[in-house]
Amino acid sequence: MRTFNFLTICGLILITLTGLMNHLEAQSIRTDDQDIQPLDLKEGSRITFVGNSLFEQAQPYGIQEFMLLSAWPDKRLTFRNLGWSGDTAEGSARSYISTPPQPYDLLIQQILATAPDVVVIAYGGMEAYEGLNGLKKFEDNLIRLIDTIHSMEAQPVLVTPIPQIPIEKINVNVKERNDNLALYTQKIKEIAHKKDLLVADLFNNFQQIGQTAYTENGIHLNESGYYQAGKMLLSSLGHKDPVWNIDVNSKTNEINASGDLKITDPGINRKGLEFTVHDKHLPHPGHIKTQSGRTLVIQGLHKGVYTLLVDQQNIVSATAKAWANGVQITQGPAFDKARQIREKLIQINDLYFQAYRPLNRTYLVGMRLHEQEQNAYELEVNNLFINRLEDQIALLLNQDPNHYQLKRIK
Template sequence: MRQRTVVVLIYSLFAFLCLPYGLAVAQTKPQSVAESPTSSFVLKNGDRVVFLGNSLFENDFQYGYLELALTTRWPDRDVTYRNLGWTGDNVFGVARGSITNPPTPYELLMEHLTKAKPTVVFLAYGGIEAQEGEAGLPAFKEGLTKLLDKIDQLGAKAILLSPIPILSADSAESLTKRNAMLERYAATIAKTATERSTPYIDIFKPIQEINRKGALTENGIHLNETGYYYLTTILEKGLGLPPRTEPVAITVSKATVEAAAPAKMLDSAANSASLKFTIHERYLPLPLPIEEFGRTIPGQIVKISGLKKGFYRLTADNSEVITASAKQWEEGVEIRQGPSFEQVHEVRQMILKKNELFFFQYRPMNTTYILGMRAHEQGRHVKGLEEQSILIKWLEGQIAVNRTPVSRVYQLTLLK
């Protein structure tokens, strides 16, 4: 085990040292990010965000969307993220049990939560408990209350999420029945949030509505990459966060070229054959799913009117982004690739690697032999688990220096 841990550390370190140089060092000094005037949700320096719940959170280990979204929203602040999601879990931590007892599953849940030292806890339960029907509601309410009491004792702020709906089933009758019960549990969560003045975000109805336009899951229950993309945008909206991008509008006339914020012209002379400008990007873009089905949330839209007929290529820092006709530029072109997307892709990969290391650190496959009742046999490997914190911390540092948008020079050129 010790040898394997060292190999993983060396391999991961080597992989990251091979990242493109521009993403291996700090690029610019982070600028302060203004908060949305309508949002009361703010992450501060030193905050520790924990995602606690069932498979809704655990499965995001594959995609990293939730952490990436919050990380890039406050690029000037050092915030720690820990995903404690556990497939099949409920408010009593039942899925966390092992043949080692004590600790009991509930004690292990409390241990995981306490050790994470959270200041903000996103709580997602109810999906498993809803299988107990109406009879399970009182116990669920009791367990949820105890869990919220614990979060209060730790001095953290809880944000409650509803369960997500079942998106497909063996029959329409089964689908309707199961979702009706999930809504009953969601209502209990919402009522508890109101009673305790705790933030609550309904993700049930938005996910159900979006799914009518395409598939968000692979099995009707667990979200796929597209599903997590949309879940992330729903959470951002539920937290009151502003849109990630503002549309860019540039007008070319006979005498001048004018741009509205967030764009700024670098050459105001009227020359529709070549335009140079910058875009003030407050946040890195949220990377698009590999497979989409007609997104309802647009990316960065660039509109350029007054161009002569023809096709124009847009580059960013001399890297090609997209080519479109003058008519298309006038209608508005969505930017979906380029250096900013490459940068956020690298940040996302760092998050995924960091979370993978943490996953096997806090719940190693041979827990009983390392941490449990047979620790007398292999308990020496605890040190190997602890050593992974070094690389986790290093990755968090790399994320910190690469999560800030970089000022880029865009150029639109008429193709001959």
């Protein structure tokens, strides 16, 4: 356990109490005391994620990328993930065996190479181990990084660390750890306020829902955790998780739909119905257990069992009573397309990781490149595959309308 002098302990107590008061006053994932316009993305924007293990361990899920694509389906967004476990805002984990470049210079080179329009920055988790003594250094390093990204004419977005969840058999003072994380979270939000930046406060939001079900080991997020973090990030950018609800009354022949849904070609009676759904957003892939799904309510049907078909694909069967209460739609053509896109996003993350962090980087781009420099071209080959996958994603995002039919089967 770390030892603290008297002034350090007093400082921690004061700042922790201040953070608690702010938390109770307004629990928001955006900076509470400012009015920032939602993120405005142009078509073809490149979003780069940079930070520590929070982003590196997100790569095998592809969730944050998918949720951003679903929020802006007409922008043809592309993504690069530069997460590096153990990293800090000065790039301390990105050290090659040889220098130059220095770690921070390498971090900037890697960001520049992605040609970003938006850089989502998630630091503070590692620096928080230094407690109050390391706070000023972290502030200086983060501001330097923000200013450098601004000089690239890219827009920084800040993300706070996540809290540590107490679990059994870990010899860690979790309260002390979270006190320090709260300290650094508050500093990140203060910097966001001064710089007029969007900020996603994962720390306080995960404190609210703080269940171990969202982490693998109390420290790193699992699939459900990254889904929750994705919703928090979307909200901080001015968007909410898209809601999909359709309410049909077969007695009055009325259809009400939520959000951006548009319904055409309705044909409704008390023994069945059909209509066409135009939706610019894709659902979150069905194997994410925490997904909100899509709810279809059909009131006024005669007693019996009815099956729903979407583009002639059997989706779900339920009684008239169940349809009147609302049935969750968790599969179908749109979900199939969403899974395909997410799989391609995961492939892109893997390919880019291999390109910018090859296992034999010392030989390809480091001090021994004179031995294997002729093979460095293979790193660029990955970009060809990435470009092809991005083109395929763009085609999948061009959604065709889906034809819904409800037929009585019993």
